[in-house]
Amino acid sequence: MTAELGHYALILAFAISIPQIFIPMFGANKGWNDWMRFATPAAIAQFLLVGVAFAMLTVAFVTSDFSVRLVAANSHSAKPMLYKVTGVWANHEGSMLLWLTILTLFGATVAVWGGNLPPSLKARVLSVQSMIGAAFLGFILYTSNPFTRLAQPPIDGNGLNPLLQDPGLAFHPPFLYLGYVGLSMAFSFAVAALIEGKVDAAWARWVRPWTLAAWIFLTIGIGLGSWWAYYELGWGGWWFWDPVENASFIPWLMATALLHSAIVVEKRNALKSWTVLLAILAFSFSLIGTFIVRSGVITSVHAFANDPDRGVFILVILAVAIGGALTLYALRATQLKSTAVFGLVSRESGLVMNNLLLSVAAAVVFVGTIWPLVAEITTGAKVSVGAPFFNIAFTPFMVVLAMILPIAAMLPWKRSNLRRTIRPLWGIAALSVALGAAVWVMQTGGRMLAPVGLTLAFWVVVGSLADVAARVKLGKASLTESLRRAGNLPRADWGKMFAHTGFGLMIFGISAIMAWEFEDIRTVEIGQTFPLQAYEVRFEAVESIQGPNYTAERGVFALVKDGVEIVKLYPEKRNYPVQSMPTTEAAIDQSLLRDVYVVLGDRQSDGSWAVRSYVKPFTNWIWIGVFTLAFGGVLSITDRRYRVASTARKTSISAVPAE
Amino acid sequence: MLRYLLLVLMLATPGMAVEPDEILADPVMETRARDISKGLRCLVCRNENIDDSNAELARDLRLLVRERLVAGDTDQEVEDFVVDRYGEYVLLKPVFSLGNAMLWLAGPILLIIGAWISLVFIRRKNTVTGDTDALNPEEQAKLDALLQD
Numbered sequence: 001m002t003a004e005l006g007h008y009a010l011i012l013a014f015a016i017s018i019p020q021i022f023i024p025m026f027g028a029n030k031g032w033n034d035w036m037r038f039a040t041p042a043a044i045a046q047f048l049l050v051g052v053a054f055a056m057l058t059v060a061f062v063t064s065d066f067s068v069r070l071v072a073a074n075s076h077s078a079k080p081m082l083y084k085v086t087g088v089w090a091n092h093e094g095s096m097l098l099w100l101t102i103l104t105l106f107g108a109t110v111a112v113w114g115g116n117l118p119p120s121l122k123a124r125v126l127s128v129q130s131m132i133g134a135a136f137l138g139f140i141l142y143t144s145n146p147f148t149r150l151a152q153p154p155i156d157g158n159g160l161n162p163l164l165q166d167p168g169l170a171f172h173p174p175f176l177y178l179g180y181v182g183l184s185m186a187f188s189f190a191v192a193a194l195i196e197g198k199v200d201a202a203w204a205r206w207v208r209p210w211t212l213a214a215w216i217f218l219t220i221g222i223g224l225g226s227w228w229a230y231y232e233l234g235w236g237g238w239w240f241w242d243p244v245e246n247a248s249f250i251p252w253l254m255a256t257a258l259l260h261s262a263i264v265v266e267k268r269n270a271l272k273s274w275t276v277l278l279a280i281l282a283f284s285f286s287l288i289g290t291f292i293v294r295s296g297v298i299t300s301v302h303a304f305a306n307d308p309d310r311g312v313f314i315l316v317i318l319a320v321a322i323g324g325a326l327t328l329y330a331l332r333a334t335q336l337k338s339t340a341v342f343g344l345v346s347r348e349s350g351l352v353m354n355n356l357l358l359s360v361a362a363a364v365v366f367v368g369t370i371w372p373l374v375a376e377i378t379t380g381a382k383v384s385v386g387a388p389f390f391n392i393a394f395t396p397f398m399v400v401l402a403m404i405l406p407i408a409a410m411l412p413w414k415r416s417n418l419r420r421t422i423r424p425l426w427g428i429a430a431l432s433v434a435l436g437a438a439v440w441v442m443q444t445g446g447r448m449l450a451p452v453g454l455t456l457a458f459w460v461v462v463g464s465l466a467d468v469a470a471r472v473k474l475g476k477a478s479l480t481e482s483l484r485r486a487g488n489l490p491r492a493d494w495g496k497m498f499a500h501t502g503f504g505l506m507i508f509g510i511s512a513i514m515a516w517e518f519e520d521i522r523t524v525e526i527g528q529t530f531p532l533q534a535y536e537v538r539f540e541a542v543e544s545i546q547g548p549n550y551t552a553e554r555g556v557f558a559l560v561k562d563g564v565e566i567v568k569l570y571p572e573k574r575n576y577p578v579q580s581m582p583t584t585e586a587a588i589d590q591s592l593l594r595d596v597y598v599v600l601g602d603r604q605s606d607g608s609w610a611v612r613s614y615v616k617p618f619t620n621w622i623w624i625g626v627f628t629l630a631f632g633g634v635l636s637i638t639d640r641r642y643r644v645a646s647t648a649r650k651t652s653i654s655a656v657p658a659e
Numbered sequence: 660m661l662r663y664l665l666l667v668l669m670l671a672t673p674g675m676a677v678e679p680d681e682i683l684a685d686p687v688m689e690t691r692a693r694d695i696s697k698g699l700r701c702l703v704c705r706n707e708n709i710d711d712s713n714a715e716l717a718r719d720l721r722l723l724v725r726e727r728l729v730a731g732d733t734d735q736e737v738e739d740f741v742v743d744r745y746g747e748y749v750l751l752k753p754v755f756s757l758g759n760a761m762l763w764l765a766g767p768i769l770l771i772i773g774a775w776i777s778l779v780f781i782r783r784k785n786t787v788t789g790d791t792d793a794l795n796p797e798e799q800a801k802l803d804a805l806l807q808d
Contacts, residue, residue, distance in 0.1 A: 235676060235711060242706050270784070339798045342784050349781050356773045364766040371753075371762045379758050384700045386708065386751030393766050523679045601678075610679050 003068050006056030007147040013049035013104070014137040016042050020130035024123035025195075036123035040111045043126050046133060047101075047108035054088075054101045057146050061088045067153035070094060070146050076159035076578050078549045086170040087160045092310075093146035095173060099290070100136050102174075102181045106210070107133065110185070117206060124192035125185075132184055135317045143310045159578035162550065168228035172221055176248055179218025180286045183251055185210035186258060187283035190276045191325050194332045199276060204266035207279065209642050211262065215255045216633040222248055223626035231586055236597050236614055238513075238622060241390040246369040247289030253362035254282035257355045264351050268413060270340035271348075273333040274355070280329060281359075284322040285366070291318050292369070343415030350408025354401065361397035368393060402456040402507060405500060406463025410470065424470055425463060432459035443515070453511020460504030468497045491639040499632025506625030512618035523608040529560070533615045535596065536560040542600075542609065550574045552585075555600040555609070559589055571600040595619045676711050678718070683725055692725050695737055699724070700749050708751055 020042035027035020057070075061084050066072040074091045075084055089098040107129040114122045140146070163169075189207045193199045225245070230238040239245065258278040264271040291314045342348040368385045375383040406428070411421050436455030443450055469475070471493065472485040518533050529538045538558040545552050557569040569587035576583070589596040594617045601610030677696075683689040696710035701717040709717040709724075720741065727737040741749055753759045 237711065240706065338784075339801065340784065341802070342781070344781055344785055348784070352777050352781060356770070356777055360766060360769045360773055363769050367762060367765040371759075375758065375762075381758055382746065382748040383753050383759065384706075384748055384751050385753060385762065386698075386700065386706055388698050388752035389762075392752070393763070397766075521677055521679050521682060604679075 002056045002059045002065065003147040003149060006053040006060075007145065009049045009052040009056070010137060010141060010147075013046050013053070014134065014141060016046050016049070017130045017134035017137055020046065021127050021134060025127040028120040028123040028127075028195075031120070033119060036119050039123045039126035039130075043104070043107040043111035043129070046130070047104040050097075050101050050104045050137075053147075054097055057094060057097060058085060058088050061085065064157065066155075066157050067149050068146075069148045069150050072150060072154050072157045074160055075157040076549070077156055078578070079160060079165070080548055082167070082170060083160055083165045086164075086173075089173050090160055090164050093140070093144045095177075096136070096140050096144050097146055098174065099177055099181055100133070100140060102177050103129070103133055103136065103184055106182055106185050121189075121192055121196060121203075121206075124195055125188045128188040128191045129184065132188070132321065135321070139310075139313050139317065143313050159549075159576070162574065162576040162579060162581055162583050163232060165549075165576075166228060166232055168224055168232070172224040172228060174221075175217050175224060176221030179214050179216075179221050179255075180248065180251060180289065182210065182214025182217060183255060183279075183283040183286050185214065186255075186279040187321075187325070190279035191328060193276060194325075194328045197332060197335045199265065199272040199336050201266050201269055204262045204275070205642065208259070208262045208266065209637055211255060211258055211279075211282075212633050212637045215252070215259055216630050216637070218248065218252050218255060219626060219630040219633065222252060223623055223630070226626075227623050230619070231588055232583075235599070235612070236517075236586070236595075236616055236619075238619075241368075241387045243369050244293050246365050247292045250362050250366050250369070251282055251285045251289060253358050253365070254278060254285055257358035257362070258282050260351050260354045260358075264348055268340045268342065268348055270338040270342070271352070271355075272336040272338055273329075276333065276336065277329060278355070278359070280322075280325045284318075284325070285362070287314075287318050287321060288366075291315060342413070345411065345418045345421075346415050347408070347411045347413045350404065350411050353404055353408060357397050357401045361394055361401075364393050364397070365390065398507075399452070399456065402460050402503070405460055405503070406467070409464065409496065409500060410467050424466060428459060428462045428466055431462070432456070447515055450511055450515035453507055453515065457504045457508035457511065460507065461501050464497050464500035464504065467500075468493065490641070492636045492641070495632045495634070495636030495639070497632070498635060499629050502625045502628030502630075502632060504625070505621050505628055509618050509621030509623075509625055512621070513616050516617045518615040520613050522611060523604050523606075524611045525608040530611075532596070532613050534561060535566075535615070537598070537611075537613060538565075539609070539611065545572075547574065549578065550576045553600070555587075555598075555611075557587065557598050559596055569596070569598045571598050573600055590620060592620060593618065676713055676717070677721065681718070681721055681725065683729070688725075688728050691734055692721070692728055695724050695728075695734055696721055698738070698751050699741060700751050702745060702749060 020039060023042075024036050024039035027033070027038065057068075059065075060068045060071050061075055062081070064071065064075060064077045064084070066075075070091060070093050074094075075087045079087070087094075089095045107126060110117075110122065110125055110129070114125070117125070186207055189203070189210070193203055222245075225248075226238045229240070230236055258275065261271050261275040261278055265275050291311070340348070368389055371385045372383050375381045406425055407418075407422060410425070411418075432455045435458050436451040439454050440448075440451035468486075468489070471489060472482045474482045477485070520530070520532055522530060524530055524539045526539055526541060529536050531537075536559075538560060540556040540558055543554050543556065545554050552572040552574040554570050554572045557571070559566045559569055567589050569589060571587035572585040574583045574585060575581070584599055587598045594615055597614040597616055599612040601612060603609055677693075683692060693710060697708050699709045699720060701707045701709045701712035701714050701720070703714050703716050704712050707717075709720045723741070724737055727740055732740065738750070747754065753762060755763050
């Protein structure tokens with residue numbers, strides 16, 4: 001019954017989504033309140049019904065109901081419970097249902113908490129949101145029904161890819177989707193605003209929390225995925241510039257740009273039409289990402305959902321959504337006039353530069369991602385675009401971004417004096433360069449990566465701290481006065497500091513691992529000791545162990561420094577009999593200064609074992625940076641002004657603080 | 660999920676990429692081999708270089724690269740040798756050619772156009788007293804309110 005109930009709930013949700021498109025939109029045009037109000041219960045009902053469908057699919061997975069085709073194909077009765085649950089979205093149909101659940105969840109939150117939105121705006125936002133919902137409900141019902149039954153259920157299921165049976169990856173997709181799909185809110189607000197013909201500070205205040213929420217989830221989702229790749233894939237790679245990764249990275253870059261430009265709309269009532277365009281583009285790239293991944297168009301060989309029907313369906317959704325929104329934009333954008341005036345040297349200009357760099361960087365990643373496809377269609381040439389291209393073409397934008405960040409972040413609004421703004425930063429700039437020079441002198445290889453990376457990282461981190469220090473007059477006023485000022489500083493300013501610091505920390509971690517990673521590959525006999533930079537590694541034994549649904553050979557290594565054993569490391573080679581598939585589990589001794597990373601390879605014919613070991617300096621700072629970034633977002637989203645804005649919108653925009 | 664499901668398929672047999680027996684005795688030459696390998700695509704994999712790949716073909720290519728280096732080829736000669744055999748598809752960083760010009764120039768061109776538009780926009784914002792940008796009384800009041808803040 002559960003599967004039929006779920007299927008039925010989806011059909012009902014589809015049936016509700018259609019009137020939710022037309023009734024509120026029509027009502028908003030006519031000014032009919034009753035019609036506009038229809039959107040609220042409809043959006044909530046749509047979410048509940050999709051939620052029921054999702055719950056039913058989860059029940060089918062948890063109870064190992066192998067009469068459901070999807071469960072039989074992707075689950076197994078011997079799998080640990082956690083992976084039965086996460087197996088729900090570890091396949092095409094289930095992941096699309098998760099996508100849809102999150103989409104309708106965002107719609108429902110606007111229905112519930114959007115009480116203070118102007119009624120016409122709320123109605124139109126929910127109408128647009130329902131257009132997307134209806135499209136994807138149709139997609140699932142017609143091409144990807146997760147509830148299909150099997151006439152002859154198998155005794156047991158096929159199981160889940162063992163590499164996916166991992167806690168890091170279990171929670172990666174929901175976060176990624178919350179981010180990806182959360183951008184639909186910004187899209188719906190943008191389209192609704194274009195229909196209304198009005199974008200003002202209040203609009204920006206409404207869009208910002210949704211975009212921030214989406215951005216936080218996207219940040220964490222990408223971070224989790226990268227962390228998983230680092231410890232699971234066996235050689236400590238953490239970013240591959242794979243089309244599927246880029247599909248989530250492009251919306252992230254756009255969302256980051258959008259967050260910054262929305263500040264200008266909110267505080268200065270400028271950059272309106274650009275911000276609306278960014279909101280449309282950010283979600284458009286999420287849709288394009290879905291298309292890239294779902295259709296397998298970029299990766300014809302091994303694509304996992306290589307089904308032309310689905311690809312064409314999503315392509316149509318894509319064309320209608322993006323084409324429609326951009327057409328509307330072309331027609332209406334001129335109505336969005338800005339009144340603000342600002343000088344060449346101002347915070348506004350700084351944010352324009354931020355947007356320029358981020359959006360061109362996103363465009364570069366996009367062009368690189370689709371280039372193989374473009375080249376094949378236009379000239380028939382088969383071209384690969386991989387990490388070496390992106391490293392060269394993308395990195396310069398981040399370098400320039402890091403260079404201007406601390407200065408632009410301290411520039412006052414409207415008009416300012418560059419020399420005066422820079423004055424407190426000179427010392428930091430000098431220190432950063434000195435640090436880079438010291439690194440350059442000390443390191444043995446001649447590569448510029450580490451000196452430049454460290455200079456930038458120090459500059460961004462300390463520059464971001466200096467901004468707050470200057471705001472609270474640290475060292476210029478008494479300590480109590482500084483503390484009082486710090487207490488009064490809005491959360492959003494702390495958020496800015498943390499987010500920018502996180503960016504700096506990431507630069508540090510990335511440069512360090514790229515410049516200073518040490519690798520050792522050798523065959524070792526049991527009982528032998530080999531040197532690994534400042535350490536020695538003693539290979540003590542290989543033992544057979546039995547896991548819940550796998551067997552493994554486990555190596556026992558002792559990490560020794562100066563004759564003292566620091567820690568035992570247990571890398572594994574697992575074999576999952578259901579899929580007859582081996583995986584490697586690297587053993588990592590983590591610390592803030594370095595990771596020691598050991599992988600057990602194959603047994604050689606002479607009885608020794610292949611062993612790969614690495615010392616990866618400062619690697620964890622990459623993820624510390626990612627989570628510091630996300631934490632900055634959390635601080636920002638809890639800023640008082642969004643709560644104030646939602647309870648008392650009557651207060652006009654007292655945007656710019658006196659300088 | 661999406662991204663890593665795909666990633667997972669290409670890594671269906673994890674384990675060792677570069678095997679101990681492949682490594683050259685000369686560390687300088689080995690470093691060169693590794694650098695070259697990182698830029699060459701494993702042809703049967705998805706977006707994976709031969710240095711990271713466990714595929715049989717990747718191993719053959721790694722050995723070929725080392726063979727050429729030992730024979731005295733320069734890095735460029737090794738790369739050309741591999742491209743001659745397997746086509747440009749093998750390069751993870753496409754060469755700058757007429758066909759690929761737009762790939763390489765997309766960034767710089769967009770940056771120049773974007774910078775130009777930004778500059779025009781900011782300059783227009785900067786000219787307070789221009790005829791077209793003159794403030795109407797309502798705007799002036801708003802501006803005054805903002806400036807008083």
